Amino acid sequence: MARRRVTMADLATAAGVSKPTVSRALNGHPDVGAETRERILRLAEEIGYVPSMSAQALRTGRFKMLGLLVPNIAWDWMPDVIRGVTEEADRRGYAILLQPMDASAKTEADFVERVLPVLPVDGLVLVIPPGLVERIAELHAGGLKVVAIDDRVERPQFPSVETTDRESVRRVTEHLIATGRRRIAFASSDDTRNLRLRRDGYRDALAAAGLPETVLMTSDLDHRALAAEVARRADEFDAVVTAFDDLAFTVLAALRDAGRRVPEDVAVTGFDDVPAARLTHPALTTVRAPFYELGAAAVHMLIQAVEGEAIPDRVVLPAEPVVRESSRPGDVHPLNGE
Incomplete structure (x- = not known):
């Protein structure tokens, strides 16, 4: 048999007060003494009283x-x-x-x-x-x-909340430049605003350093073809900035299958810092999104x-770059490392 819902009347009876007193106590009205309020709150928890959402909305104008x-x-x-x-x-x-x-x-x-x-x-x-x-x-x-x-x-x-896509990718690209990389590619899919901002950050860093850009794009949700292109063209660049970690994971696998060493031959970075980024071999340099x-x-x-x-x-x-082994030759780590 289903258990009957505990009502405000039940709580009032258990507390020995009126329903209006229970209502005022639950809503924090100052005309209810602290001792009475605490007793009502304790009893509500003990007997399993849960306020009616519809009744609360009628009373306060909010559902909470x-x-x-x-x-x-x-x-x-x-x-x-x-x-x-x-x-x-x-x-x-x-x-x-x-x-x-x-x-x-x-x-x-x-x-x-x-x-x-x-x-x-x-x-x-x-x-x-x-x-x-x-x-x-x-x-x-x-x-x-x-x-x-x-x-x-x-x-x-x-209103919206967002993170520093452009600035953070600029910083991680600058890290690659600081470690001696000069032929840096950018790989991405899904030309959405956040990915365009990340591409712009990559371009900002290369433009400031006077370096050429190589942008590799795909509209395919399956990243394997793009990763295969990165591996096939790996002689053309010494680092790849990928727009998100899932793509970076696929690129790491494609480079490994092609016999390319990371980071010795090609450095790789991502964006997001999902949990798996710490577990790849080598561990992935990325941007930790908040x-x-x-x-x-x-x-x-x-x-x-x-x-x-x-x-x-x-x-x-802010999103913060995190330097790990996929881009870090020796002890060079100008950003926050792990």
Whole structure:
């Protein structure tokens, strides 16, 4: 038999007070004494009382629930984003409703038009599916509180948090130049805004050093063909800056299969610093993106907006290069190493 839900009336009876007193105690009203409040809170935990979300929303105008919309929870860095979101929300007394999305336009449209309007949330944190930007912007203009964690699309028409893609790749490319590399290629796929910024950072460093550039691109989600091209053309360059760690892993494997030594013949760098970056052979030089901090910052901004505070249009958190064996000849390590 299903257990009956514990009500506010049950809690009031257990505490020997009225329902209004319980309500005021749970909501922190100053007219309830500290001893009474503590006793009610203790009893609520003991008997398993959970406030009704709908009743709370009617009373306060808020659900104390935030939506988290993500296009792919299987990405290696997504758990850190989700952890940052949930831990900051919990610290502020909010719950998180996670909504994964697939890549289909129909699913995106159905979500915006049919699901999102009835979700019991006070606001939305999202890693932007590019096809949803305009629809989310329309909802934001209509009053929905939104903060984006992303830099893959052009500036959205709502607040966002992002990281230093261009600056960080410039720095890691400068590291390669400082270690004596002079023929440095850039490899990437998916020509999204964040990857263009990373390519620009690579170009900034080469232009400042007076060095030529070699850009290798693919639109194929399977990185093996691009990695094979890198290995086939490895005589043309002595380092490869890849736009993200997953591509760097594939490039490392292709170079190894082609008999090329890393970093002796070709240095390799990535971007993201997913956990596997420490486990490759050699360990991968990369850029550590602040995924946990991005999630926490987005929730902090969103709760400020929900609670009526002004928030900035854009917050930028730094990503830091991490030098490991895939680019480090001998003891040369001008950046933060591990």
